[in-house]
Amino acid sequence: MKRWGRRLRPARAERELDAELRFHVEVQTEANVRGGMAPDEARRQALLSLGGLEQIKEGVRDLRPGVWLETLWQDTRFAIRLLRRDPAFTAVAILTLALGIGANTAIFSVVYGVLLRPLPYPQPERLVFIQQARNESVPEAAGRNLPPTDDEPFPVSPPVFADFRAMTRSFSTLGGSVALTRNFTDGEPERLEVAAVTGGLLETLGVAPRLGRFFDAADFSEERDAVILGHGVWQRKYGGDAAILGRTIHIGGKPCEVIGVMPEGFGYPDQSEAWVPLVFAPGEMAERHSHYLDVVGKLAPGITLGQARGELDAVTRRLAEIHPDSDRGFGARATLLHERIVGPVRVPLLVLLGAVGFVLLMACANVAHLLLARAAARERELSLRAALGAGRARLVRQLLVESLLLALVSGVAGTLVAFWGVQGMRGLIPDSLPRIESIRIDLPVLVFTLAAALAAALAFGTVPALRAMRSDVSEALKEGARSTAGRARGRLRRVLVIGEVMISLVLLSGAGLLLNTLWGMMRTNPGFDASHLLTGRLYLSGPAYAGRQATVVQDALDRLRRLPGVGGAAATSSLPLSGGNLSYGFTIEGVTTPPAGGLVMAGLRAVTPDFHRVMRIPLRRGRFLVDSDAKDAPGVVIVSEAMARKFWPDQDCIGRRIRIARGKDPGWRTIVGVVGDVRHEALYVPPQPEMYVPYAQEPLPAVQLALRTSGNPMDYAAGLRLSVGAVDAQLPVSRIAPMSEVVGGSMADTRFNGLLLTLFALLAIVLAAVGIYGTLAHGIAERSHELAIRVALGATSRDLLALVVGHTLRPVVIGGAAGLIAAGWLTRLLKNQLHGVKPGDPATFAAVAALLGLVALIACYLPARRAARIDPNQALRHE
Amino acid sequence: MADSKAELLRGTLDLLILKTLALQPMHGWGIAQRIQQVSQEVFSVNQGSLYPALHRLEQQGWIDADWSDSDNNRRAKFYRLTARGRKQLASEERNWERVAAAVARILQTS
Numbered sequence: 011m012k013r014w015g016r017r018l019r020p021a022r023a024e025r026e027l028d029a030e031l032r033f034h035v036e037v038q039t040e041a042n043v044r045g046g047m048a049p050d051e052a053r054r055q056a057l058l059s060l061g062g063l064e065q066i067k068e069g070v071r072d073l074r075p076g077v078w079l080e081t082l083w084q085d086t087r088f089a090i091r092l093l094r095r096d097p098a099f100t101a102v103a104i105l106t107l108a109l110g111i112g113a114n115t116a117i118f119s120v121v122y123g124v125l126l127r128p129l130p131y132p133q134p135e136r137l138v139f140i141q142q143a144r145n146e147s148v149p150e151a152a153g154r155n156l157p158p159t160d161d162e163p164f165p166v167s168p169p170v171f172a173d174f175r176a177m178t179r180s181f182s183t184l185g186g187s188v189a190l191t192r193n194f195t196d197g198e199p200e201r202l203e204v205a206a207v208t209g210g211l212l213e214t215l216g217v218a219p220r221l222g223r224f225f226d227a228a229d230f231s232e233e234r235d236a237v238i239l240g241h242g243v244w245q246r247k248y249g250g251d252a253a254i255l256g257r258t259i260h261i262g263g264k265p266c267e268v269i270g271v272m273p274e275g276f277g278y279p280d281q282s283e284a285w286v287p288l289v290f291a292p293g294e295m296a297e298r299h300s301h302y303l304d305v306v307g308k309l310a311p312g313i314t315l316g317q318a319r320g321e322l323d324a325v326t327r328r329l330a331e332i333h334p335d336s337d338r339g340f341g342a343r344a345t346l347l348h349e350r351i352v353g354p355v356r357v358p359l360l361v362l363l364g365a366v367g368f369v370l371l372m373a374c375a376n377v378a379h380l381l382l383a384r385a386a387a388r389e390r391e392l393s394l395r396a397a398l399g400a401g402r403a404r405l406v407r408q409l410l411v412e413s414l415l416l417a418l419v420s421g422v423a424g425t426l427v428a429f430w431g432v433q434g435m436r437g438l439i440p441d442s443l444p445r446i447e448s449i450r451i452d453l454p455v456l457v458f459t460l461a462a463a464l465a466a467a468l469a470f471g472t473v474p475a476l477r478a479m480r481s482d483v484s485e486a487l488k489e490g491a492r493s494t495a496g497r498a499r500g501r502l503r504r505v506l507v508i509g510e511v512m513i514s515l516v517l518l519s520g521a522g523l524l525l526n527t528l529w530g531m532m533r534t535n536p537g538f539d540a541s542h543l544l545t546g547r548l549y550l551s552g553p554a555y556a557g558r559q560a561t562v563v564q565d566a567l568d569r570l571r572r573l574p575g576v577g578g579a580a581a582t583s584s585l586p587l588s589g590g591n592l593s594y595g596f597t598i599e600g601v602t603t604p605p606a607g608g609l610v611m612a613g614l615r616a617v618t619p620d621f622h623r624v625m626r627i628p629l630r631r632g633r634f635l636v637d638s639d640a641k642d643a644p645g646v647v648i649v650s651e652a653m654a655r656k657f658w659p660d661q662d663c664i665g666r667r668i669r670i671a672r673g674k675d676p677g678w679r680t681i682v683g684v685v686g687d688v689r690h691e692a693l694y695v696p697p698q699p700e701m702y703v704p705y706a707q708e709p710l711p712a713v714q715l716a717l718r719t720s721g722n723p724m725d726y727a728a729g730l731r732l733s734v735g736a737v738d739a740q741l742p743v744s745r746i747a748p749m750s751e752v753v754g755g756s757m758a759d760t761r762f763n764g765l766l767l768t769l770f771a772l773l774a775i776v777l778a779a780v781g782i783y784g785t786l787a788h789g790i791a792e793r794s795h796e797l798a799i800r801v802a803l804g805a806t807s808r809d810l811l812a813l814v815v816g817h818t819l820r821p822v823v824i825g826g827a828a829g830l831i832a833a834g835w836l837t838r839l840l841k842n843q844l845h846g847v848k849p850g851d852p853a854t855f856a857a858v859a860a861l862l863g864l865v866a867l868i869a870c871y872l873p874a875r876r877a878a879r880i881d882p883n884q885a886l887r888h889e
Numbered sequence: 890m891a892d893s894k895a896e897l898l899r900g901t902l903d904l905l906i907l908k909t910l911a912l913q914p915m916h917g918w919g920i921a922q923r924i925q926q927v928s929q930e931v932f933s934v935n936q937g938s939l940y941p942a943l944h945r946l947e948q949q950g951w952i953d954a955d956w957s958d959s960d961n962n963r964r965a966k967f968y969r970l971t972a973r974g975r976k977q978l979a980s981e982e983r984n985w986e987r988v989a990a991a992v993a994r995i996l997q998t999s
Contacts, residue, residue, distance in 0.1 A: 026956075030917060030966045031940065033959075037918045040961075066940050 027067060081404075085411040092412060099384060100416075103377045107420030107466060109773060110373030112427020115451070115459045117366040117766070119432055120439075121359050122458070123449035125352050130275055130448075132216040133308075138181070138318060139350035140174065140305040142166050142326075145341040163343040165301045168290050170329070171208070174305070174342075177325045180318035181307035185211025187279050188288065188302050192262045193549055193742055197247060201549060201744035203281055204261070206288035214308045215278055222255045222270030225287040229269070232289050237261060238270040240283040261286070263554030263740065279304055280444070298336040306347055319344050351444045358763055361839050365520065365770045368513045370466060372777040375506045377416070378470040379784050382503060413471025414464070421463030425456065438765060440758030503785045507818075508825035510781045514774040515829025515862055520837055521771035522854040523847055524764035530694070530846040531757050537688035537697065538586060539626035543716055543749035544723035545585055546730050548741060551711035559709035560641065562738060567618060569733035570717055573726065577718040580621040583614075583710040585749070586690045587756040590712065596701070598657060599667040599678060612653050612699035613690060614670060616708040622648075622685050624718050632664045632683030639704040645679035646704060651687045653699030670701065672708075679703065692756055694845030716749065723748040763843055775862065779869040786818045787873040797877055807878035814877045815870050822866045826859060833858075902934070902942050904985060907970065907978040910952055914969035916959060917943060943968060951977045 035056045042052035093100040128134045141163035166174070171186050178184075186208040194200045212224050219238060229236040237259065239248070248254050258265045266286070277283070294300065309318055322342040329337045345353070429451060439446055548566070550559040563581045570579035584590040594614045619635040621627075630651055639646050647668065654663045667678040687697030705713075719726050727746045734743050754761070790797070797810055805813075837849040847854065909915065909923050920943075921934040946952045951974030959965040970978065 026966065027940075029964070033916065033963060033965045034918045034940075036963065037916075037959075037961075037965075041922075066937050 031066060081407075082411065085408050086415060088408065089412040089415045093416070096384070099380055103380055103416055104420045104423060106373045106376050106777065107417060107463075108423035108427050110370035111417075111421050111424030111459060111462050111466065112431055113366050113770065113773070114363075114370050114462050115424060115428035115455060116431030116435060117362050118458045118462075119428065119451050119455045120435065120443075120449050121363050122455055124443060124445045125356060125359060127445070127448050127454075129348055129351075134348060135346070136309040137215070137347035138307045138309060138315060138344050139347045140166060140184075140307055140322070141343045141345075142170060142301060143341050143343045145339055166303045166305045166342075167298050167301045168303060169295045169298050170337075171303050171305055172295065173329055174307075174322070174325065175210075177328065178307075178318075178321055180310055180313045180321045182310040183210045183214040184305060184307040185209070185214040186288065186303035186305045187211055188304065189279050189282060191549060191744075192284070192286075193552075193740070194243075194247065194284075195260045195263065195740040195742075199740055199742035200247070201547070201742045202243065202283045204284045204286060205279055205282040206286050208288050208303075211278075211306070214306055216308070217273065217276055217278075219270035220273040221252060222268070224270060229287040230289060235264055235266040236269045236287060237266040238272060238285040239268055240272050240277065240285075241274040243283045244271045260740075262549075262552035264552060275447075277447075281447075298333060307344075315344065315346065355443055357839060358759075358843060361520070362763065362766055365517055365767055368517055369770045369773050369777075370462060371469070372510055372513055372774050372781075374466050374469040375510050376777050376781050376784075377466075379503060379506060379781055381413070381470060383784065383788055410467070410471050413467040417463040417467035417471075420466070421459055424463070425451070425459055428455075428459070435762075435766075438758075438762050440762050441755070442759055443762075503788070504821040507778075507781055507785050507821040508828065510774075510778040511822050511825025511862065511866070512829035512832060514771070514778040515826060515858065516833045516836055517767065517771040517774045518858040518862060519830075519833035519855055520840055521764065521767040522858045523837055523840055523844055523849065523851060524760060524767055526847045526851065526854050527694070527844050528757065528760050528764045531760065534689065534693045536586060536693060536753060537627060537686055540749040540753045542719050542721070542723055543625075544719055544726050544730060544746065545588075545717075545749050545752060546715045546727075546734075546743040546746040548581075548713040548715065548734065548743060549711060550709075550713060550741075554740070555711070559711065559713075560706045562741070563618065563705060563709075563713055565737045566715070566734050569736060570715070570730065573717075573729045573733065575720045576726065576729075577720065578620055578624040579715065579717050580624040581618045581705060581713050581715050582621050583616040583705070583708075583712060583714070584690075585714045585716065585752060586625075586688045587692065588714065588752050589756075591690055594701075595671040596668045597671070599669070610657075612649075612701050614672070614701050614703065614708075616705040616710050617702050618705045621702070621716070624716055625688075627688060628686040630684045630686060631662070632681070634683060634685075635702070635704050639706065641706045643707075645677050645707060646682045647679040648683040648685055648702040649681055650685055650697065650700035650702075652697045653701065654684050656699050668701075670703070693753070715743075723750075760843060760845075775865055778862070779865050782818065782822060782866055782869040783873060785821075786814065786870055787876075789818065790814055790873050790877040794877075798881075811874050811878045815874050818870055818874075819866065822863075826862065830855060830859065901985075902938060903946060904978070904981045905932070906939075906942060906946060906968075907951060907974055907981065910968055910970045911975070911978055914955075914967045916965040916967050918965075920968070946974070949977075950974075 035053070038056035039049070039053045042055050043049055045052075047055065129137065131137060142165070143163035165188075166186065168186075171184070175184050187205045190204050190206055191201055192204040194202050207225075209225065209227075209230060212218065218224075220241065222238070224238070225236055228234065239254070244250055244254060254268050254271065257268050259268060260266070261284070272285070307318075309315065319342075322344055326337070326341045330340065432449065432451060436446075436449075439449075548563070550562060555562060567579045567581060570576060584592065592614050593611045595611050597610065617635065619637050619639065622629065622634050632648070635646065635648060647670075649663060657663070658666065663681050663684065666681050668681065669676050669678050685702070688700065689695060689697055690700065691698060715730070717723070717726055717730065724746075730746060731743050734741055793814075797805075797814075800810065800813075801807075833855065834850050841849055905924050906920055909920050909927075915923065917939060921939055924932055924934050943952070943954075947954055947968070951971060952968045953971050954966050954968045956964050957967055959967075
């Protein structure tokens, strides 16, 4: 009982120990006096015989139960006192580390959310994504809409899906889906992501509806129209009312019965908000090349991915024998669903993580700088404590506790930085990044933060601690000793500078290359004028619009043109850079053999007559489309310069006729005009051949509107909605945005990676500058004596400058050279993100090296100038 | 703090303290004195190890301590053997004798 009491009251135990040792000294003193010593001497001897009071206390303290906690607490209190005594140092260190740790946590939250977090389905490791692919090139039939490359897999066609189902044993279930969008016309009309799914999809994913049921055989056989709602829509549009089951809602103008609601967070594929049964049209089972199904399967128990692949290969070989005309040369590809979703973004994200890891390394290097600088001042304190009986291990522990404390406080601050950083990044994250919804700062991410903080503490804390272990006590206690420790510190700091310069160069090179790419894109002329353009989307699908699309579009455009401030309005089936590119094969009248170099294919757009005028796409030859190019008028087409150049290289194509392989019985179309090239695909993809047909002659259901406005385009958003609503109250206008945003969106990936890398590089360069400055300033402070002697012996200030700067620039130059080599090697990771620049671009590297050199010179100049002004009298008297 | 006197084997100090306290309760200084006297100045107890040793034994429950007045009317911390300490002393003594006898035998055979 008593012992417990002591454990709980360390202060009392401490007092008792003091009293006990005091008693010992007194008794010993008396004994010494009895033995004939002078009282003073007697006491001194008594103290000596005790062998260092403090050391005994340490020895006894170390035995106390729970003692390590207690000493930890003491060390912590001492560390807090120290940190508070030197607020400037503490603030700089914590700020540096918090930035480093925070940036790392923010990026890690993205990496974890996107790449590492398991998919939100049971047994996600058994989910496999199945595609078809071409094993060997197959002679291309014009109009067969096949991907042009051999290595890109593509979706599965319904008959092949049915074959896979019937012929494979490796999958316990298979399901297919196709992503669509549909107008929800109840209440405020909305455009929603909807997926049409086959039976077996939910079973494969292992998810059950939260309310109601999944589709049954009747739903898949056109007997009734059923829909399953996503949790979000159910809450947003129907107030989370459980009575929704059995209600009829209107989707794409069709009445559908709600038969189920999915649980929260379910959105397969890509953020779908509702699901409808996929009903195959009659005759579709004969269309072996209508590839549109995304197929996912669940591996049967005990079956590996490799076995499943082997079986799929065997099945596709069988199918090639059964259907030699259509299936020859086709195979299947199976990848884990997770890999399929995150595979394309893995490298860019890991590059970012690596970059931000470098930033943390630099932050640690800088804090190590600071600690080393402080170590000089603390060497005496440490030696004193060693002399007073602190064991070496205890001193090292004390230093590590200081580092840990610093790191943990920084970790907490860094978490705040990370929260703020993730908020900031949300606006930047490109749509191409999957699983954005699972990016959040939660336990695994915070564990990473803690690990980062601990690793940082070890990284910057061990350096001074090791120095303390080695430093010679008596040496340091000598007043004004220029100990070897000083020289060793100088060496260490130079190594740190080399590392910092190297890392900065690598980061700067990467950032430079991406910025170069971005800059190149921004300078690219897209072929149209994106300023003051407002865009929006309409979907005229479903029976409600059958045969009326052109009229509806016409009426809407007429109203839009009447809005004050609108200089023109046009519609197209797909705006440039908006990601919807349809290519079609075509035949040229009188030409039977395809031209050298491949496919007779071109992009197709259905546009209203003044589309080119509104977009300011220049006319090169012939004429624009006009109102009289109506539905029953002769078929006409306008081609882009690239198309004219490719298919009619040395003749005028105006008046020539082509037949586009679209629809049942396409007629001939006469080329009436040639317009300037437009970058439809991406700003870095050279313009492709394009065809423009009158919308009245090809009324595609997906329509994008473009309004030429004066002033801020978004001021016209309400007018756009009202005008369309006046034509058709059931017709939602989705994705209303200025064209400049559409163009910007096409650069979002590059911008995201480029901006972040640039941010990290700037952080790195600031840290490097601080590091160089600090190293030099300390070097000069330590050498002021020597410099003063040089001055006294006749060195000019220029000599001093050369000496000092030369000394400091050497590590900068070494680091720079190493950095360039490393950058040349590491920037290859960016290869897929660079356009118009090569990874080892010498101009970028030169610019980066020059920038870093300049920063290093500035960081050198300030302390060096001080060194040059050394007054020998003062410096020497200082001794 | 190296002594010119014989170094105490590790663990031996504990045994000596227990043996000393088996006679009567004592304070730290007294224990050191007694060990020195009885060993005829062969051992000089290094105080730096004495007090940690006392606290170690106290933690193991082999000795216990009370504050009371010493013969010169100052408060001192007196240590005394507990029942468990007695058992421990007995077993350590046996152990010591075995070891010492073994060492002696080896030394005599050479």
